[in-house]
Amino acid sequence: MRTRPGWKLLAGIYPFAAGAAGVNLFFASLILSWIGWPVLSPAQALAGGLVLGLPATWAFACHIRNLIDQAEGDRLPRS
Numbered sequence: 001m002r003t004r005p006g007w008k009l010l011a012g013i014y015p016f017a018a019g020a021a022g023v024n025l026f027f028a029s030l031i032l033s034w035i036g037w038p039v040l041s042p043a044q045a046l047a048g049g050l051v052l053g054l055p056a057t058w059a060f061a062c063h064i065r066n067l068i069d070q071a072e073g074d075r076l077p078r079s
Protein backbone atom coordinates (compact mmCIF):
# COMPACT_ATOMS: atom_id res chain seq x y z
CA MET A 1 0.00 0.00 0.00
CA ARG A 2 1.33 3.40 -0.91
CA THR A 3 1.49 6.13 1.69
CA ARG A 4 0.50 9.63 0.66
CA PRO A 5 3.07 12.34 1.25
CA GLY A 6 2.38 14.75 4.09
CA TRP A 7 1.65 18.44 3.69
CA LYS A 8 4.98 19.40 5.26
CA LEU A 9 6.87 17.39 2.64
CA LEU A 10 4.79 18.89 -0.17
CA ALA A 11 5.25 22.42 1.17
CA GLY A 12 8.99 21.91 1.46
CA ILE A 13 9.41 20.62 -2.08
CA TYR A 14 7.00 22.94 -3.93
CA PRO A 15 9.16 26.10 -4.07
CA PHE A 16 12.02 24.14 -5.62
CA ALA A 17 9.79 22.28 -8.09
CA ALA A 18 7.99 25.46 -9.15
CA GLY A 19 11.27 27.32 -9.56
CA ALA A 20 12.83 24.53 -11.59
CA ALA A 21 9.72 24.24 -13.77
CA GLY A 22 9.71 28.00 -14.40
CA VAL A 23 13.39 28.10 -15.35
CA ASN A 24 13.03 25.07 -17.62
CA LEU A 25 9.96 26.55 -19.25
CA PHE A 26 11.77 29.84 -19.92
CA PHE A 27 14.82 28.12 -21.42
CA ALA A 28 12.62 25.81 -23.48
CA SER A 29 10.91 28.89 -24.95
CA LEU A 30 14.33 30.30 -25.83
CA ILE A 31 15.27 27.11 -27.66
CA LEU A 32 11.90 26.95 -29.42
CA SER A 33 12.39 30.53 -30.61
CA TRP A 34 14.90 29.10 -33.08
CA ILE A 35 11.98 27.59 -34.98
CA GLY A 36 9.78 30.66 -34.75
CA TRP A 37 7.89 30.19 -31.49
CA PRO A 38 7.55 33.24 -29.21
CA VAL A 39 9.86 33.68 -26.22
CA LEU A 40 8.04 33.72 -22.88
CA SER A 41 8.53 36.67 -20.61
CA PRO A 42 9.96 35.88 -17.17
CA ALA A 43 6.51 36.57 -15.65
CA GLN A 44 4.85 34.10 -18.04
CA ALA A 45 7.51 31.49 -17.27
CA LEU A 46 6.99 32.09 -13.54
CA ALA A 47 3.22 31.62 -13.87
CA GLY A 48 3.73 28.46 -15.89
CA GLY A 49 6.24 27.21 -13.32
CA LEU A 50 3.76 27.74 -10.51
CA VAL A 51 1.23 25.59 -12.36
CA LEU A 52 3.65 22.91 -13.59
CA GLY A 53 5.29 22.76 -10.18
CA LEU A 54 2.19 21.15 -8.64
CA PRO A 55 2.31 17.77 -10.43
CA ALA A 56 6.10 17.74 -10.22
CA THR A 57 5.90 18.28 -6.47
CA TRP A 58 3.34 15.51 -6.04
CA ALA A 59 5.39 13.00 -8.08
CA PHE A 60 8.65 13.76 -6.29
CA ALA A 61 7.01 13.77 -2.84
CA CYS A 62 5.48 10.34 -3.53
CA HIS A 63 8.91 9.07 -4.53
CA ILE A 64 10.50 10.48 -1.36
CA ARG A 65 7.69 9.05 0.80
CA ASN A 66 8.24 5.59 -0.73
CA LEU A 67 11.97 5.84 0.00
CA ILE A 68 11.20 6.81 3.60
CA ASP A 69 8.83 3.83 3.93
CA GLN A 70 11.48 1.47 2.56
CA ALA A 71 14.12 2.86 4.91
CA GLU A 72 11.82 2.40 7.88
CA GLY A 73 11.02 -1.16 6.83
CA ASP A 74 7.32 -0.53 6.21
CA ARG A 75 7.58 -1.86 2.67
CA LEU A 76 9.61 -4.58 1.09
CA PRO A 77 12.15 -3.30 -1.45
CA ARG A 78 11.25 -3.84 -5.08
CA SER A 79 13.18 -6.50 -6.95
